[in-house]
Amino acid sequence: MRPHELLHPTPAGLYCPPADLYIDPVRPVARALITHGHADHARAGHGAVLATTETLGIMAVRYGEGFTQSRQVAVLGGTVRIGAVDVTFHPAGHVLGSAQIAVESGGIRIVASGDYKRAADRTCRAFEPVPCDVFITEATFGLPVFRHPDTAGEVAKLLSSLALFPERCHVIGAYALGKAQRLIALIRDAGYDRPIYVHGAMEKLIAFYESSGVPLGDIRKVVAAERKTLKGEIVICPPSAIQDLWARQLPDPVTAFASGWMRIRARARQKGVELPLIVSDHADWNDLCTTIRDVGAPEIWVTHGQEDALVRWCEMSGIRARPLRLAGYGDDGEAEPDGPQATP
C-alpha cells in the first residue's frame, strides 16, 4: 500500500478508503474521526463519531447531544480496528481532549496531527511524538517569525498593566474553547486569585473544563447591571466581543487579545488591540521543526496555515514534504483577529 492509498485529501476532508472513514471532515459523512473540538475540525451531523471522551463532551456542549447518530470513545493510546485499519489516538497538547490520529495498515502508519502544541499547558495532556511513515502537520504558525515567548512574561505584562491602571477594566479577547481556559490557568499560576469575569458565551465550556478536572478558581459571569463595577478587574470574552458595545460599556477598558497572531504588530493594530498577549494553542516555528524531527517521518504533509515555508524548511533539511491543500480549516482557536470568530 502506498501512503495516499491509506489517506488522501478529498473535498469532504482527509479520507481513508480501506476503513471508509474521514478525519475531521468538513461535510457530513457516515463515519468521522475527530481530533478535537474546535469548530473547523468538529462539525455536527455525521453518522458516527469516534473521538476522545472530552472531545465528544465538548461537541455535545456546543451542538447538543444529538450532534451525531452514534458515538464511540477513543481512549488515548488504545487501538481500534476499523476495516483493515488500526486507528490509535495520541495526545496533541492543543486543547482539552485534543488528539493526533494514527492510521496504520499494510505496514504504513500515517499520523494526522490535527492541531498541536509543545508548550506546557496544564489544561490538557501533553503532545506525544509518534514515529510514523508520514506525518501530517499543521502549519498555523509556520513562518520563522513566529516564536512564541514564555507565557509567564505575557501574563506578567497583563498583571503589570493592571497594577499601573487600577481604574481600568482589562478585557481580554480569547477563544472560548482552549484559549480562555489556558489563559485563566496561567493567570492563576501567576498568583492572581481575585475573581475572573467571563462573557456569558464562555460559561459552559469553562464549566466543562472544571468538571473534567481542570480547576480554574473563582469564575463569574459578567452581569449587565454590574458592568460598571468591574474597574480593575479581568474580563475574558470571545474575540469578536472586544470591540463590541458590550466591551465598551465596561469601565475605561484596556483592550487585550490573547493569540499567537499578536506577535505581528500590524495584526494587533488592525484589531484595535492595546495590550497584545502572545499566548497560542499552536506550535510555533521552532516547535513545528522540532516535532518534524522528533517523529522522524521520511515524508511530511503540511496543511492548515503557512504551508510553503514549512515545506521549504523540510526540503532544506532533506525531508520529503508537500503541501496538502485542505479546504475549510484554520478558523478555529486562533483565527486571525479579523476572521470569523463570534460565539461558538
Next chain:
Amino acid sequence: MNADLNSFAWLLDRLAYEPRRNGKLALITDYFRCSPDPERGFALAAITGQLRFANAKAGLIRALIAERTDPELFALSYDYVGDLSETVALMWPACHGAAGHYRPAPTLAEIVEALATTDKRALPALLAGWLDALDETGRWALLKLITGGLRIGVSARMAKTALAALGELEPDDIEEVWHGLEPPYAALFAWAEGLGPRPDASDPAPFRPAMLAHPLEDEDFDRLVPADFSAEWKWDGIRIQAASGLNSQGQRVTRLYSRTGEDISGAFPDLAGGIAFDGAIDGELLIVVDGRVQSFNVLQQRLNRKTVSAKLMTEHPAHIRAYDILFDGTEDVRPLPLAERRARLEAFVARHVLSTVGRRWQPAVPILPASGPDRTPMPSRA
C-alpha cells in the same frame, strides 16, 4: 526592572499600542521611576528626538539578516510581516537565553556611546552582537531606533509632562530649564524627583553633541545623486566646537571643545580669547601661517597642553575653519536644514567673527558640486 535596552523596548512596545494620552503618560512616568540614570536620560532623549544615528541604514540590516537566514524563508516572512525591522527582529536566530550563549543585553547608554564612536566598518559586527543579546522586542526597538523609524505617538511635550509627574513639578518648569541641557539629564531627573537643585541651565557655553563625519566607501558613489548633496573641503586638523555666551553676571564665557566634548580651551587661549559672539560653531581647528594651512604634525605641537607659550602662539597661530552653526545667539538652529544653516553660518561669520578676530576666521568655502574632478574622498579624522 532591568536597566538594559529590553526594558526600554518594553516601554516603547506598550506606548506603540496605547492610544490614550493619560495611558502613555502613566507608562512613561512609571518607566522613569523604575529605571536608573543614565539609562532613563537617554530614553528621554530618544523619545524627544534628541538621539540621531547616522550610520545604520536598511541596507546594513538586510545584509545582516541575509547572512543568517534562507532567502526564501526571509522573503515569505517579510511578505507576511510587511516591515523590515520587525521581520528581522522576529527572525533573528535566537541566542538570547540559550545555554552557553549568554551575553548581557546592551543598555541604551552603551548603544548611544558606541554608535557615536564606532567606525562604519565595525558597525555590522557591533549591531549583530547586540541583536544576539536582545529579545524580540529589544531587537525591534533597537532597529527602529537606529533607523529612525520609531513611531510611538509621544511628543517632546508629553515626555516632559511625564518627567514632571515624577514629583511636584509642572511641565513648564521642565521647559524652562530644558534648553541648554543635554542627555542623559541626570541633574534634571534628580530635580524632578525632589532629590537635587534646579539644574543650572545658565551655562552660556555648553557642549552640544556634534554630527560626525564618515568616510565614503567606493560603492557609495554609484548611489549618490549629486543634486541631493553639497560638498566642501575636508581639512586635516581636529574637529572643534566653539561656544560662547554671557553668564548671569554678564561675563563672557567661551569654551573650545573637542568632538567628544573635552574642553580644550586651555591649550588655545589665543583663539578662545578672541571670541566675542553668542552662539556655537562647529568647525576644524587648524594652524595657519601666512595664509597657508599647516600640516597636522604642526598642529600636534599645540595639542594636549594645559598651558601654551607666547612664542608657540605667535609661530603657530590657531584658526577655525567653520563648517556649521549649532546655536545662533540663544536660538538652536540644529533642526534647520543644512542649506539654511549654511546661510546662517555665513551671515554669522560675517557679522561677528570677521569684525572681532580678523583673519583667524575665514568664511566658509563656497559649496562645490559633488561631481567635482576629484572623487577621491578625503580621509576623515572626525
